Amino acid sequence: MPELPEVETVRRGLEPAMTGQTITHAAVNRPDLRWPFPPRMAERLTGAKVIALRRRSKYILADLSTGESLLMHLGMSGRILISGVLQGDFHHDHPAPAKHDHVVLTMGNGARITFNDARRFGAMDLLDTGLGDAHPLLASIGPEPFGNGFNESYLTQRLKNRATPIKSALLDQQTVAGLGNIYVCEVLYRAGLHPARKVGDLPATIVAGLVPLIRDVLAEAIEAGGSSLRDYRQADGELGYFQHRFRVYGREGEPCTTPECTADIQRIVQSGRSSFFCPQCQR
The missing domain is CATH 1.10.8.50 (Helicase, Ruva Protein; domain 3)
Structure with missing residues (x-):
């Protein structure tokens, strides 16, 4: 399972493609991953602007203009892939849809963010941004290793x-x-x-x-x-x-x-x- 460095690497890779951009279309291709998706997930994501992209432990959170945050966890086999925008020195064209592309976000800048998970051990949820770490998956997590609370x-x-x-x-x-x-x-x-x-x-x-x-x-x-x-x-x-x-x-x-x-x-x-x-x- 990816640990903090892998998750932080993915967050940093996603940041330039997502932060400040509007999700023009959200495709949710199945009802669940490890757990069921929240109700009307595609509808709640479509039209939302990504205000910030952050990490808490092994979770990535995209704070949205709607007051909600999209929580993402890679699980054992999950991958979040970017296509359609320049990443470093390379441009990744949109690939053909794959069997395990369970959630696909199309951004206003033409980027496509694909959550692919063959074994479906990953997770996605929407939570109230204002509640902070009160979400059940975050509530009992200790201090971040780079934070002042860990000394x-x-x-x-x-x-x-x-x-x-x-x-x-x-x-x-x-x-x-x-x-x-x-x-x-x-x-x-x-x-x-x-x-x-x-x-x-x-x-x-x-x-x-x-x-x-x-x-x-x-x-x-x-x-x-x-x-x-x-x-x-x-x-x-x-x-x-x-x-x-x-x-x-x-x-x-x-x-x-x-x-x-x-x-x-x-x-x-x-x-x-x-x-x-x-x-x-x-x-």
Whole structure:
């Protein structure tokens, strides 16, 4: 499932094509994705102007002139594609309609925004912009990792005296927004922490030190255009490249990249998810 860097990459790709533009036509080609679409979704979108495009955790929100916001979640196989406008140095012509093009937005500038989702694990909804994060999908999400609310003091207090493994604690979306399996593995490698270490056993200074590491890893991934795993693509169809920088994730049995380390990357399963780590560098 796309994590914060992938979602932020898609948001940035969509921004120049959508912000300030009117949705001249909305085609909703099925009644649902993971959950049913809201009533009269096509009618409510058509004619609305996109005021701003923002991200909350792994969700993209398009704030509309109607006072509503379009919430979009990619799920495991969702893709949001742009065609009909110049993206960087390339112009992407409108492709022929595809089988899994479930929602298609035609913008006033000629752009076409297509939500394609073969497995239909994604989601779309319309919510009252003024309600902020009160939507059920957003209400319990913790602070954004780049926001002022996510800092050393907050994280040490949040994780104090907990018996949870550090990997599970960082995956908890109520602790910090947008972190997923890939980037938690990479953060723990840089921190030198075994993913099964109990949070309560860690000194406060070690926990506090995770804050800048989390920001560094996410910022590098965003800069690289997000990671392309399975069905993920950037909004303009271009692949991301951070996966070529993975130090541990997906590298089971391969040599650790730390100079002079002689260990191979190992994998364990925690709560049904694979954790990749170096047994020598991470204790």
